[in-house]
Amino acid sequence: xxxxxxxxxxxxxxxxxxxxxxxxxxxxxxxxxxxxxxxxxxxxxxxxxxxxxxxxxxxxxxxxxxxxxxxxxxxxxxxxxxxxxxxxxxxxxxxxxxxxxxxxxxxxxxxxxxxxxxxxxxxxxxxxxxxxxxxxxxxxxxxxxxxxx
Numbered sequence: 001x002x003x004x005x006x007x008x009x010x011x012x013x014x015x016x017x018x019x020x021x022x023x024x025x026x027x028x029x030x031x032x033x034x035x036x037x038x039x040x041x042x043x044x045x046x047x048x049x050x051x052x053x054x055x056x057x058x059x060x061x062x063x064x065x066x067x068x069x070x071x072x073x074x075x076x077x078x079x080x081x082x083x084x085x086x087x088x089x090x091x092x093x094x095x096x097x098x099x100x101x102x103x104x105x106x107x108x109x110x111x112x113x114x115x116x117x118x119x120x121x122x123x124x125x126x127x128x129x130x131x132x133x134x135x136x137x138x139x140x141x142x143x144x145x146x147x148x149x
Contacts, residue, residue: 001067001075003059005050007082012092019076019094026073030103032093032111038086045125046084055119062113070106072097077110081120109146116143 012033020029036046063075074096084090093110097103114120116139123132 001060001063003056003063003077003079005052005056005079005081007080009088010078010080010092012089015076015078015092016094019074019096023073023096025098026096027098028096028100028103030095030097030100030107032091032107033089034091034111036084036086036088036090039124039126044086044127046086046090047123047125048079048081048084048090049121049123050079050081050119058119059114062110062118066095066106066109070095070097070102070109072102072106075106075110077114079114079118079120083125112139112143112146115139 012031016029016031019031020026023029038044059077059079063077066072067075072095074094076092076094078092080088080090091111091114093107093114095103095106095110097106116135121132123130
């Protein structure tokens, strides 16, 4: 299990290759890559802030829960902080499990947490200035469905 924050761009393909290497006991690897997008006429740069140590520990707790809940073999999360240009990867999540369903569901579970509950502070820079971004109602609804299972 690995959780890391970086202020540098990363190559998702290289992360997938490294994560899959030597996994003879693994039946499935699911991955997710989130990209910064330009909102037409709004965002030109996304900026994420985190508290080093605290943020990784909080994400690590939900990774531990996902490992137990879905019977995972391994998880890797790489999350950008700092200024991120449109088209750059923001987050990479990989889950390894014996079967595909568990790998997919765990990846979905982890992304719902990262999107709505992980301790990041987000703002976008654009032609109209800077504005803070909060999780949307859909983000919150997506995350609460896991509380009901």
